[in-house]
Amino acid sequence: xxxxxxxxxxxxxxxxxxxxxxxxxxxxxxxxxxxxxxxxxxxxxxxxxxxxxxxxxxxxxxxxxxxxxxxxxxxxxxxxxxxxxxxxxxxxxxxxxxxxxxxxxxxxxxxxxxxxxxxxxxxxxxxxxxxxxxxxxxxxxxxxxxxxxxxxxxxxxxxxxxxxxxxxxxxxxxxxxxxxxxxxxxxxxxxxxxxxxxxxxxxxxxxxxxxxxxxxxxxxxxxxxxxxxxxxxxxxxxxxxxxxxxxxxxxxxxxxxxxxxxxxxxxxxxxxxxxx
Amino acid sequence: xxxxxxxxxxxxxxxxxxxxxxxxxxxxxxxxxxxxxxxxxxxxxxxxxxxxxxxxxxxxxxxxxxxxxxxxxxxxxxxxxxxxxxxxxxxxxxxxxxxxxxxxxxxxxxxxxxxxxxxxxxxxxxxxxxxxxxxxxxxxxxxxxxxxxxxxxxxxxxxxxxxxxxxxxxxxxxxxxxxxxxxxxxxxxxxxxxxxxxxxxxxxxxxxxxxxxxxxxxxxxxxxxxxxxxxxxxxxxxxxxxxxxxxxxxxxxxxxxxxxxxxxxxxxxxxxxxxxxxxx
Numbered sequence: 028x029x030x031x032x033x034x035x036x037x038x039x040x041x042x043x044x045x046x047x048x049x050x051x052x053x054x055x056x057x058x059x060x061x062x063x064x065x066x067x068x069x070x071x072x073x074x075x076x077x078x079x080x081x082x083x084x085x086x087x088x089x090x091x092x093x094x095x096x097x098x099x100x101x102x103x104x105x106x107x108x109x110x111x112x113x114x115x116x117x118x119x120x121x122x123x124x125x126x127x128x129x130x131x132x133x134x135x136x137x138x139x140x141x142x143x144x145x146x147x148x149x150x151x152x153x154x155x156x157x158x159x160x161x162x163x164x165x166x167x168x169x170x171x172x173x174x175x176x177x178x179x180x181x182x183x184x185x186x187x188x189x190x191x192x193x194x195x196x197x198x199x200x201x202x203x204x205x206x207x208x209x210x211x212x213x214x215x216x217x218x219x220x221x222x223x224x225x226x227x228x229x230x231x232x233x234x235x236x237x238x239x240x241x242x243x244x245x246x247x248x249x250x251x252x253x254x255x256x257x258x259x260x261x262x263x264x265x266x267x268x269x270x271x272x273x274x275x276x277x278x279x280x281x282x283x284x285x286x287x288x289x290x291x292x293x294x295x296x297x298x299x300x301x302x303x
Numbered sequence: 304x305x306x307x308x309x310x311x312x313x314x315x316x317x318x319x320x321x322x323x324x325x326x327x328x329x330x331x332x333x334x335x336x337x338x339x340x341x342x343x344x345x346x347x348x349x350x351x352x353x354x355x356x357x358x359x360x361x362x363x364x365x366x367x368x369x370x371x372x373x374x375x376x377x378x379x380x381x382x383x384x385x386x387x388x389x390x391x392x393x394x395x396x397x398x399x400x401x402x403x404x405x406x407x408x409x410x411x412x413x414x415x416x417x418x419x420x421x422x423x424x425x426x427x428x429x430x431x432x433x434x435x436x437x438x439x440x441x442x443x444x445x446x447x448x449x450x451x452x453x454x455x456x457x458x459x460x461x462x463x464x465x466x467x468x469x470x471x472x473x474x475x476x477x478x479x480x481x482x483x484x485x486x487x488x489x490x491x492x493x494x495x496x497x498x499x500x501x502x503x504x505x506x507x508x509x510x511x512x513x514x515x516x517x518x519x520x521x522x523x524x525x526x527x528x529x530x531x532x533x534x535x536x537x538x539x540x541x542x543x544x545x546x547x548x549x550x551x552x553x554x555x556x557x558x559x560x561x562x563x564x565x566x567x568x569x570x571x572x573x574x575x576x577x578x579x580x581x582x583x
Contacts, residue, residue: 055471055508058469058470058471058537060475060537089469089470089537089538089539090538090539121356121469123498123499123500124357124466124468124489124491124499124500124501125356125357125358125466125499126357190537190538255474278474278475279474279475279476280472280473280474280475281470281471281472281473281474281475281481281484281537282471282472283470283471283472
């Protein structure tokens with residue numbers, strides 16, 4: 028349902044576009060750490076579909092805390108009355124140039140939404156909430172900070188925990204096969220490409236500019252590498268018997284990604300249709 | 304990551320992708336009015352030291368440019384001198400206020416004013432559409448229905464800092480140390496609220512490459528000193544030292560081959576050979 032609502036919103040934006048102005052905003056994401064692949068994780072398999080996840084590794088940000096008391100909802104909004112229980116783990120993101128905010132994802136009816144908390148006076152208690160909307164592209168660590176702030180009725184203590192134990196998502200690489208096809212009267216070579224990105228509800232969100240492709244010609248094996256990971260392909264792509272082997276998983280690494288968001292503004296009233 | 308590496312080897316203007324966000328070709332560009340007041344240097348005895356993300360690498364202050372103060376719609380404006388061209392002085396500052404205004408806009412430059420006829424009141428207002436590298440891009444001027452009366456005010460000290468912005472990329476060792484990393488430094492100004500703020504949300508950080516052994520490429524600071532970062536960690540710690548120009552030059556010479564090798568490794572291209580050293 029959430030995906031449908033999102034699709035509807037995109038559709039409406041597209042309809043409104045011809046009469047609209049566009050504002051493009053770029054921010055750098057907070058650093059995301061890709062953790063090493065556990066030794067027991069599978070490292071080879073058959074390529075069974077066009078888009079095949081071949082590596083899935085844990086990702087966190089580089090700071091995490093746990094709250095020592097429950098957080099009640101600021102303003103007692105009906106939508107977010109649940110708050111967070113004591114012990115909830117929050118991931119750290121940069122706030123401004125020299126401070127941190129600590130965020131968690133709230134499950135919502137239409138879409139999951141982020142709420143971030145700040146210790147504005149540095150006394151060791153989170154005192155301000157900053158609702159931050161839905162995650163950009165669905166990746167919880169990708170936040171376009173919003174400006175609204177609400178003071179918490181009761182400041183809440185927090186303690187640092189190892190960043191690796193903070194809230195985690197999955198990052199990894201996906202293999203995409205492109206079969207041989209006729210183009211301008213000639214058959215093209217079958218190709219394979221490897222892209223780095225994040226998994227959101229089992230959908231892959233590629234990071235732009237982080238991919239590599241190879242033509243599957245000759246006998247193979249063929250090797251693809253991205254961000255320190257190396258994948259070997261072997262077999263026959265035309266007979267549907269291609270295998271992959273993880274030669275090297277993604278080494279533990281840190282990345283800040285450039286997030287570019289285009290907002291379409293218009294003075295024309297655009298009705299929002301929600302599919303049911 | 305490659306972008307940051309290449310920045311260190313390209314011309315000062317930088318390639319197109321290094322420019323500000325997707326803004327139309329600048330019609331009007333203004334720069335802060337030049338000040339000749341000597342810079343107040345920091346204390347070299349405060350180095351070396353360890354800092355964390357957001358920590359100060361280097362701070363200095365100087366007397367700011369000419370200033371005008373004015374009242375507009377019940378709001379006090381403090382405007383600093385800028386130059387559109389040699390003959391067109393402007394006075395620029397933030398003219399937005401209220402709780403609904405984003406934090407990062409409240410202290411950013413939002414408008415410039417110009418007193419074209421020299422009668423002590425500005426008749427023209429230029430909206431600021433973008434800012435990068437100290438320069439600002441202005442929209443076409445609008446004529447104010449009521450000229451903005453202003454008066455000269457004493458120049459304020461400008462406090463500037465170079466802060467550590469943390470790692471942007473790199474591989475993480477088991478001890479949390481980063482290798483082949485890129486780290487960021489950010490140039491900020493002290494806002495009236497006392498906080499460090501970027502001059503504009505569009506202001507880009509400076510990216511510095513760090514190598515296998517944890518040493519990062521040195522970066523010049525004002526006052527003739529150069530700062531050198533080393534041993535960045537995944538959690539945002541870094542070691543900072545202040546070098547005199549000779550030590551900095553020696554460090555840069557030592558790291559230059561590592562930088563070339565890394566660019567060649569990451570781009571898969573062979574760079575042209577460096578020019579021969581002067582005869583010794």
